[in-house]
Amino acid sequence: MDVDRDTVVEIAVSVGAVGLFVAVIVAIGGAYNQGGLSTGGGMALVGAITGFVVLMSVLGIGLAYYLNR
Template sequence: MDLDEEARRQIAVSVVAVGFFVALILGIGVVFANSGLGSTGGLALVGAIVLFIFVMAAVGVFLSD
């Protein structure tokens, strides 16, 4: 099954966005590993999820062109 250039671009951009989210979640986990997640770490996780939602919405708008 051959993928055209547009499909490859969509896959690449989506994989990079999800990879950024995973790296962000891992980074938050590393920063708050010793002291426990606590309220600050919880807010950081919620912020990361909200950021991921906005980034994926922006990626969707970008790829729809």
């Protein structure tokens, strides 16, 4: 199986971003766990999800310019 360099770059960036997202979710769960997720933890979780969506959008646009030059 022959995989393009561009595809490998896209996969590596995506896996890295998802790994970062999972690490942030675990950190939020550990920091705000008091017999359940507190209100502050819920807000942090919503912020993490929003940040992940923005990060993936920025990475997608950046990769589109980087890989198509």
